[in-house]
Amino acid sequence: MKFTVGYIKRDDEFLFLYRNKKKNDINKGKYIGVGGHIELGETPEECMVREAYEETGLKIENPNRLGTVFYEQDDGYTEEMYVFYIDKYTGELHESDEGELEYMTPEEFYKNPHWIGDELFLKYVFENRKFGKFKLKYKADELVEVEHEQ
Structure with missing residues (x-):
């Protein structure tokens, strides 16, 4: 499946979604960026704009694609x-039906529950730098293999 995820910057903070509202959610109990499934005929950029609006109420402009992450589970x-960096947007944040939206500094994010592999590409996101491709393999919640191509 193909997805987008974006990290919306405000001053020195980024917007995260704490996933706590859906049943059978692989991300339940973790902080992630906003985004979702790419629909048929949609570009990743179009998807990012649509998903950001649906999940946050913010109208983003010119999302900057930084790289691609390939996740693989043992099943x-x-x-x-x-993965997108976003710093141009308008509108007011609204409640999300997928979880709680919260702005955090990178330091605050690292202290909260998240996929450990996200730290590998987020260090690039927090600096708005291209990172190429990451391949992250998990066994349940444990990261067991990492590959990185610049």
Whole structure:
């Protein structure tokens, strides 16, 4: 499956979504960026704009694609995720039906529950730097293999 995820910057903080509202959610109890499934005929950029609006109420402009992350679970589940840095947007934040939205500094984020592999590409996101491709393999919640291509 193909997805987008974006990190919306405000001053020295980024917007995260604490996933706590959906049943059977692989991300339940973790902080992640906003985003979602790429629909048929949609570019990753179009998806990012749509998903950011649906999940946050913010109208983003010119999302900057930084790289791609390939996730693989030991049960065979895979994701291809396009990662965006976003600092141009308008509108007011609204409540999300997927979880709680919260702005945090990178330091605050690292102290909260998240996928450990996200730290590998987020160090690039927090600096708005391209990172190429990461392949992250998990066994349950444990990161067991990492590959990185610049």
